[in-house]
Amino acid sequence: MSYRVLLFDIDGTLVRAGGAGKAALARALTELHAIEQPFVDISFGGRTDQSIARELFDRHEIPWTPEAGQEYLDLYASYFHEALQNQAPILLPGVRELLQKLHDDGRHFMGLLTGNIERCAQIKLEAFHLWPYFHFGGFGDHHEDRAEIAAEAFRRAERLCGRELRPHEVLIIGDTPADVRCARAIGADVLIVGTGPVARAAIDEAEPDFFHDDLSRLEDILKLIHAGRL
Numbered sequence: 167m168s169y170r171v172l173l174f175d176i177d178g179t180l181v182r183a184g185g186a187g188k189a190a191l192a193r194a195l196t197e198l199h200a201i202e203q204p205f206v207d208i209s210f211g212g213r214t215d216q217s218i219a220r221e222l223f224d225r226h227e228i229p230w231t232p233e234a235g236q237e238y239l240d241l242y243a244s245y246f247h248e249a250l251q252n253q254a255p256i257l258l259p260g261v262r263e264l265l266q267k268l269h270d271d272g273r274h275f276m277g278l279l280t281g282n283i284e285r286c287a288q289i290k291l292e293a294f295h296l297w298p299y300f301h302f303g304g305f306g307d308h309h310e311d312r313a314e315i316a317a318e319a320f321r322r323a324e325r326l327c328g329r330e331l332r333p334h335e336v337l338i339i340g341d342t343p344a345d346v347r348c349a350r351a352i353g354a355d356v357l358i359v360g361t362g363p364v365a366r367a368a369i370d371e372a373e374p375d376f377f378h379d380d381l382s383r384l385e386d387i388l389k390l391i392h393a394g395r396l
């Protein structure tokens with residue numbers, strides 16, 4: 167039976183934002199904490215914005231509080247649009263065609279499951295006019311752990327469907343082992359694409375249910391979505 171709910175990761179799955187995130191994070195550190203040329207060259211793949219912010223605070227020996235983190239991410243978001251315009255973000259292969267097909271099909275609730283805070287998720291997707299494809303999402307505003315974001319997205323999907331969902335009615339589409347782990351946390355199935363920053367060996371080790379090099383093989387991707395696992 168076809169997957170009822172599809173939860174898409176953003177970075178490395180739908181788009182690549184280049185260095186926009188790092189540029190905006192660095193600018194906000196300079197502005198708020200007077201750090202000239204802050205170090206922001208940390209790993210971003212599969213991370214949540216909250217966890218990235220906390221690591222940057224640690225590295226610069228800034229005491230972390232939820233309020234300080236919130237202030238920082240708010241400022242980061244306010245710089246993000248401009249940073250993205252300077253970076254020429256990339257729409258990944260097959261994405262627009264797949265989203266349009268699924269939209270036209272009308273059988274699926276299409277949501278986001280991302281470590282991005284919602285404002286930045288919206289800015290990234292609006293750059294390619296993709297935001298209207300999504301009905302709901304789990305975002306990184308209130309959670310540092312991706313599994314908690316997945317649980318929130320699942321609850322929102324149930325509210326939209328108006329009934330309890332079985333976990334295998336949900337397919338997560340992402341690009342890193344972190345996407346596999348959060349799928350396992352809620353019992354959902356997971357398709358990983360090879361368009362992110364992670365080596366194939368690490369993806370294989372995480373044992374996703376499905377793998378494709380990217381989303382461009384439209385017929386194959388639609389077939390697995392419509393076959394489901396139930």
Ligand SMILES: [Mg+2]
Binds near residue numbers: 175177178211362
């Ligand atoms: Mg990703």
